[in-house]
Amino acid sequence: MAQSEEPPEKRAHTEINYKLCIKCQSFKKEQLKEPPQSEELSTYDKFLTAVRLKASFGNSEFVTLSEKIGDLTADDLSDEHVVWHRTCYAASTNKEHIKRDEKRYRQACATSDVSLLHRTIGRPVTSSHHGEPEELSVSGRYTRSKTMKYDKSKCFFCQGKVQGVLHKCQSGNIGTQIHDIVQHSNNPEWK
16 A cells, blocks of 8 residues: 655644744843735745854854744745744844854864854953953953053053153143134134
């Protein structure tokens, strides 16, 4: 007896609550949006393509999301009236973010260093910071709150011990100096 040639059923997506944002699956103060009717399928397709692409580059957030979405199509999302927060959609489809994920992926492949795939938030950390106490380099990010407090009795630039006289620089009375120069000048356009 021959088996019927029916396409396999799509994976059940019980993990997704379609009344919440498809990406974050949470409530925020931000309003949920649905794509405009005229661009509905192309918008859903753009979202799915971006999620799958970012997942293929090893972005862990999107690997999880891609697994949840599975083999859903733009038509499936349209049928379910899928919604998202504007910021979630933008973070998913941003071309620059996709390029960064691809760059991280290529670097990780070239160096065989999987840790490069783990995205960090904020500016990159440099290996050493001038004037930084030793314990700060271990903690990760270098922020203003981690810097040494400014000491007025030390050199402004290096905060090191002064070997000689500290010089003062100020511009407190520059306005009156300019006024006096203008008054003493013979230029009628300045007056």
